[in-house]
Amino acid sequence: QKEVEQNSGPLSVPEGAIASLNCTYSDRGSQSFFWYRQYSGKSPELIMSIYSNGDKEDGRFTAQLNKASQYVSLLIRDSQPSDSATYLCAVTNYGGSQGNLIFGKGTKLSVKP
C-alpha cells in the first residue's frame, strides 16, 4: 500500500514566523510532488509543485524535495493569519492504467496574530 504521511497537527506558529510542514512517501518511484492548501469548508487549491531534488521558491513559499530520503517539505516564510488552513501533500502514484495522486491526510496550520 503506497502511502503519504503527514503530521496532522495542529501546527501553531506566531504571525511573521516560518512554518515548516513535512511529508514522507513510501513509493520510491514517485516523480511528481504537490502541496495543496485547503481552507475549512473549501476545496483544495495548488500551492506548489516540485519535480527535482532541491528547493523551489515561489514568493513566501519554498518546497524542498529529497528523493533519497523520500521526503518533501513546505516552508512558509512571514506566516500570516490568512495562511491558517490545512496543507495537503500529494505524490504521484503510477499504479493502475494511468498515474494518479495519493494525498496525505493533511497538516492543519494555525497562525496566531
Next chain:
Amino acid sequence: DAGITQSPRHKVTETGTPVTLRCHQTENHRYMYWYRQDPGHGLRLIHYSYGVKDTDKGEVSDGYSVSRSKTEDFLLTLESATSSQTSVYFCATGTSGGADTQYFGPGTRLTVL
C-alpha cells in the same frame, strides 16, 4: 480557476436510494477524477477518467460507478447509497494525468440517512 462546477452542492438521501453527482468542466481537460474526503482519511480516489468513455477504478471504488459520455461531464453514481458513503465528494480535472496539477471543484456534501 479551471471552470469546474459540481451539482448538487448538498444532498440528503436515504439508505438504499441511487444517487448521481455531476461534475462539469469548461477547460477541455482530458482527465477527470472523483474523490471523497472524510475526517481521518483525507482525500481518496474513487474513480477517474482519462478520456471520453475511458474510466478506471481508484482506491475506494466499491459501491460507485462512473460515466463520461462527453469531455466536459463526469458522473458519479452511488448505486444503492449507504451511510458509510456520507462524505464530501470532490471532482477534479487535469491535463496530463498523475504528473500534472489537478484542479478541484467546489465539492458536494452528501448525507445518507
